[in-house]
Amino acid sequence: MRYxxxxxxxRSAMLATIGTKSVDDLFVDVPAAARRSGTVDLPAYAGELExxxxxxxxxxxxxxxxxxxxxxxxxxxxxxxxATVDHIIQxxxxxxxxxxxxxxxxxxxxxxxxxFQTQVARLTGMPVANASLYxxxxxxxxxxxMAQRITRRNKAVMSGGxxxxxxxxxxxxxHAVGMATDACPLAVDGEADTLAHIDxxxxxxxxxxxxxxxxxxxxxxxxxxxQAAGALLIVVTTEAMSLGLLKSPGEMGADIVAVExxxxxxxxxxxxxxxxxxxxxxxxxxQMPGRLCGETVDADGERGFVLTLxxxxxxxxxxxxxxxxxxxxxxxxxxxxxxxxxxxxxxLKRVAKINYARAHALRDALTKIAGVExxxxxxxxxxxxxxxxxxxPVVEALAAKGILGGVPISRLDADPAFANHLIVAATETNSxxxxxxxxxxxxxxxx
Amino acid sequence: xxxxxxxxxxxxxxxxxxLVGITAxxxxxxxxxVFVEVPEVGKSVKxxxxxxxxxxxxxxxxVYAPVSGEVVDANTELSNSPDVVNAAPEGAGWIxxxxxxxxxxxxxxxxxxxxxAYLDTL
Numbered sequence: 001m002r003y004x005x006x007x008x009x010x011r012s013a014m015l016a017t018i019g020t021k022s023v024d025d026l027f028v029d030v031p032a033a034a035r036r037s038g039t040v041d042l043p044a045y046a047g048e049l050e051x052x053x054x055x056x057x058x059x060x061x062x063x064x065x066x067x068x069x070x071x072x073x074x075x076x077x078x079x080x081x082x083a084t085v086d087h088i089i090q091x092x093x094x095x096x097x098x099x100x101x102x103x104x105x106x107x108x109x110x111x112x113x114x115x116f117q118t119q120v121a122r123l124t125g126m127p128v129a130n131a132s133l134y135x136x137x138x139x140x141x142x143x144x145x146m147a148q149r150i151t152r153r154n155k156a157v158m159s160g161g162x163x164x165x166x167x168x169x170x171x172x173x174x175h176a177v178g179m180a181t182d183a184c185p186l187a188v189d190g191e192a193d194t195l196a197h198i199d200x201x202x203x204x205x206x207x208x209x210x211x212x213x214x215x216x217x218x219x220x221x222x223x224x225x226x227q228a229a230g231a232l233l234i235v236v237t238t239e240a241m242s243l244g245l246l247k248s249p250g251e252m253g254a255d256i257v258a259v260e261x262x263x264x265x266x267x268x269x270x271x272x273x274x275x276x277x278x279x280x281x282x283x284x285x286x287q288m289p290g291r292l293c294g295e296t297v298d299a300d301g302e303r304g305f306v307l308t309l310x311x312x313x314x315x316x317x318x319x320x321x322x323x324x325x326x327x328x329x330x331x332x333x334x335x336x337x338x339x340x341x342x343x344x345x346x347x348l349k350r351v352a353k354i355n356y357a358r359a360h361a362l363r364d365a366l367t368k369i370a371g372v373e374x375x376x377x378x379x380x381x382x383x384x385x386x387x388x389x390x391x392x393p394v395v396e397a398l399a400a401k402g403i404l405g406g407v408p409i410s411r412l413d414a415d416p417a418f419a420n421h422l423i424v425a426a427t428e429t430n431s432x433x434x435x436x437x438x439x440x441x442x443x444x445x446x447x
Numbered sequence: 448x449x450x451x452x453x454x455x456x457x458x459x460x461x462x463x464x465x466l467v468g469i470t471a472x473x474x475x476x477x478x479x480x481v482f483v484e485v486p487e488v489g490k491s492v493k494x495x496x497x498x499x500x501x502x503x504x505x506x507x508x509x510v511y512a513p514v515s516g517e518v519v520d521a522n523t524e525l526s527n528s529p530d531v532v533n534a535a536p537e538g539a540g541w542i543x544x545x546x547x548x549x550x551x552x553x554x555x556x557x558x559x560x561x562x563x564a565y566l567d568t569l
């Protein structure tokens with residue numbers, strides 16, 4: 001079949017049909033000053049070899065996490081991904097086209113998603129989990145909308161430890177459904193401060209542990225107090241690896257849990273695609289967003305897997321659906337699930353303990369430097385330093401020395417009280433030599 | 448006294464309260480009901496408000512309040528056995544009890560003979 005879309009003849013025929021002389025005439029409603037005239041200045045056609053050389057030259061300008069001592073966290077973390085993960089995700093059982101949910105042809109994908117849900121439920125300590133959302137921040141925002149549906153209240157309170165990108169995502173989605181948001185001021189250890197903001201219209205309290213500053217908090221009492229006031233507790237975690245060591249949100253009484261799952265099986269890749277883990281109490285199952293896989297039996301009585309409870313979703317429920325997201329982060333969820341299976345329960349705990357140990361060794365090394373202190377009282381693999389000078393230029397100076405030394409709070413929030421604060425993370429990928437290199441470079445930059 | 452709406456809800460009036468459910472025709476059209484979201488007790492409703500949801504294996508449908516008033520009871524038994532809506536739609540499968548705030552609204556609804564005549568036109 002000939003497939004030449006939009007030939008000049010097609011275009012003329014369409015324009016003649018609607019009675020317009022040129023395509024430009026369709027844009028007369030846009031003020032002339034706002035319209036681009038002429039063409040976009042793009043380089044001419046080049047062969048594959050030239051393009052590859054050009055793109056490699058662009059890529060060489062980056063300082064890759066794999067090539068530099070890397071201590072960046074604040075929501076995305078560098079962890080080791082075994083080569084087996086990349087190999088297994090390419091197996092034919094998992095390779096199907098977009099939205100591979102027809103049970104007749106997609107048992108591989110559906111079974112993995114079912115197991116993924118089991119893993120997420122066990123990690124978070126919650127009874128039910130969905131087949132994933134886009135990332136941690138959209139999962140958190142979906143949690144807030146879900147709390148509105150459950151409580152029929154219209155306000156979300158957010159802690160001062162919630163990652164500002166998560167806060168902004170929640171504000172964007174909540175605004176669209178007429179929900180008010182109340183963000184507490186940035187605070188290193190203030191998850192409980194949210195309780196003072198609860199009123200009769202508060203649908204949920206959103207806390208993060210470990211939070212933006214790395215502070216880990218037992219939110220049990222916050223959960224009980226929020227629930228006593230008729231609000232749900234949403235627990236956010238940006239570092240899924242922490243769930244291998246810390247008390248789970250479910251054990252602490254969370255109603256809804258939203259986790260960024262990138263740390264397990266998904267590379268940094270400039271910030272995405274990632275995978276949002278979403279779990280809740282069973283009584284809220286019907287109000288959950290996203291796809292759910294269920295176990296069933298086929299006509300022959302054999303075990304099989306299908307999407308279930310789809311009446312919550314947009315393709316059936318239309319405007320009353322629990323979410324306008326009708327998909328999931330399938331490939332990343334697959335990688336997550338395979339990495340989890342390879343690690344096993346004990347393996348995950350072991351990696352988590354290494355993360356904890358590495359980060360505490362880093363803290364000890366860095367706080368030996370005159371004028372440098374850690375402000376984070378309890379942490380997993382990430383903490384926040386207070387430097388004697390503004391943090392952003394220090395990060396630039398470290399980068400010039402080939403070290404990626406963390407995220408200055410000033411990149412995320414303009415509060416001048418935190419201008420000297422620097423979030424640093426360490427994982428199993430950081431060697432003793434990396435830590436020593438970082439410490440001596442930081443000392444040099446500060447002297 | 449039982450009255451019916453064009454959206455296939457029934458209202459069974461006793462004094463100033465009314466039981467509300469979906470008709471046998473609606474239950475049959477939906478197929479096997481797997482979940483019923485009943486309204487919150489205390490909620491105020493007016494005619495046409497979507498105040499409950501019935502989900503079957505085929506679809507999820509809103510149930511509209513046929514009359515104005517306050518929800519004084521909801522059939523929470525349906526969360527354990529939603530199939531009662533299929534087995535006894537116009538009896539044990541009731542969804543909510545509403546305290547009527549405007550009895551005259553009942554006049555606008557159909558009686559059984561009128562509803563059956565309406566079904567014949569569908």
